[in-house]
Amino acid sequence: MxxxxxxxxxxxxxDPSSVWEFPAGLPGFEEENAFVIVDQPQTRPLxxxxxxxxxxxxxxxxxxxxxxxxxxxxxxxxxxxxxxxxKNATPRIGEDVICxxxxxxxxxxGATANLxxxxxxxxxxxxxxxxxxxxTAYSLRHPVGAGREVASCSC
Amino acid sequence: xxxxxxxxxQSLVIGxxxxxxxxxxxxxxxxxxxxxxxxxxxxxxxxxLTRQQNVSAAGTVSPDVLSWxxxxxxxxxxxxxxxxxxxxxxxxxxxAK
Numbered sequence: 310m311x312x313x314x315x316x317x318x319x320x321x322x323x324d325p326s327s328v329w330e331f332p333a334g335l336p337g338f339e340e341e342n343a344f345v346i347v348d349q350p351q352t353r354p355l356x357x358x359x360x361x362x363x364x365x366x367x368x369x370x371x372x373x374x375x376x377x378x379x380x381x382x383x384x385x386x387x388x389x390x391x392x393x394x395x396k397n398a399t400p401r402i403g404e405d406v407i408c409x410x411x412x413x414x415x416x417x418x419g420a421t422a423n424l425x426x427x428x429x430x431x432x433x434x435x436x437x438x439x440x441x442x443x444x445t446a447y448s449l450r451h452p453v454g455a456g457r458e459v460a461s462c463s464c
Numbered sequence: 465x466x467x468x469x470x471x472x473x474q475s476l477v478i479g480x481x482x483x484x485x486x487x488x489x490x491x492x493x494x495x496x497x498x499x500x501x502x503x504x505x506x507x508x509x510x511x512x513l514t515r516q517q518n519v520s521a522a523g524t525v526s527p528d529v530l531s532w533x534x535x536x537x538x539x540x541x542x543x544x545x546x547x548x549x550x551x552x553x554x555x556x557x558x559x560a561k
Contacts, residue, residue, distance in 0.1 A: 317525055323558035337515035338522070345558045352534050357525070367525045368518075369533065411521040414529050420536055423521070426514040441514050449517050454536040 316365040317357070318347055328361065329430055329437045333391050336426075336439060341366060344437075356409065358428070370409040371422050374402065376451055382408055384429060384440040392429060392436040406431055412453060421450035 312322045323345045334341045340362070347357040347367075354375045360366035373380040386396040392406075400406040407430040410422035424447035430437040468476065476484045481501050488495035498506050 321558065327558050335518055336511055337518040347558055352530055355530075355533060366522060368521050369524055369530075411518060412524065412533070413517060413521040414524045414533065415520060420533055423514070423517050425510070426517070439514065439518075441508075441510050443510075449513055453533075 313345075313359075313361050314364045315359055315367065317367050318359065321345070321347065321359065326435075329358075329435055331437045331439075333438060335428075336441070338366070346370075355412070358409070358411075369412040369414075370428065371412055371453065373408045373410050373422075373424060373427055376410065376422055376453065377424065377447070380408065380424070380447075381445075382406075382427070382429065382440070383442050383444060384438075385443050388429065388438045388440040391438040392431040393434050394431065400429065400431070405433070410451070413450070418450055418452075420453040421448075422453050423449050424451040425449045 310322045311325055312320050315321045327345055329344050329346065331342050331344065333339065338360075341360050343361040344358045345361065347359050349355075349357075354371060356370050356372075358368040358370050373382075380402065382400065382402055384400070389396055389398050389400075394400060398405075402408045409428040409430065410424050411428065412420060412422050414420045425445055426439050426441040426449065428437060429440045470476065470486045472486055472489045474486050478484065482504060483499040485497040485499070486494060487497050500506055
């Protein structure tokens with residue numbers, strides 16, 4: 310087990326095999342190449358993507374299936390290549406990849422999830438990318454909150 | 465906003481050093497070539513929007529935000545997740561999924 314200092318979870322222990330590698334980082338965080346997912350039973354289905362490089366950098370995520378059960382993932386060829394998939398691949402959420410939306414909370418829009426550009430995590434090789442989907446109707450700020458239909462998620 | 469029409473093969477010039485060439489036009493797509501100095505960033509708009517959204521998202525985590533968000537999502541059926549985790553009393557775990 311290794312351990313890393315974090316701003317929100319203190320000293321966090323993790324198994325090196327649970328690290329997700331983002332070869333391209335994330336837009337705006339291009340130097341952030343390694344994260345772990347932190348899971349807390351009391352805040353599920355939210356999960357936290359904690360940077361191994363920057364203790365204060367932690368994203369809140371939701372599996373896309375919690376918000377849109379039949380979410381259609383159509384990554385670009387470049388994004389598929391970043392996670393080691395061929396250009397004609399159609400990765401299946403829950404089987405080949407995990408698909409997470411980053412959550413933002415602000416005073417005007419409330420809580421929203423970025424379904425337009427989800428994080429796509431390849432289960433077999435542990436590579437990940439933020440896939441800015443070239444053709445999609447999903448929103449950068451999909452509302453998250455009470456009163457919405459929320460589904461159980463098997464991913 | 466300045467609106468211009470161009471055909472394939474025509475160009476626009478912005479300032480002294482930036483040129484946008486319309487290389488190809490097809491019903492669903494326009495192919496553009498951009499000539500600009502290295503220090504000028506040229507990026508698809510959705511990358512800029514994603515970048516901005518990521519920066520907002522990074523500023524989001526705090527204990528009050530987390531409790532508020534959990535309340536918002538209360539009532540979500542996560543029975544399939546809860547039953548295979550016994551460590552309800554434990555702190556954060558790194559999920560090796």
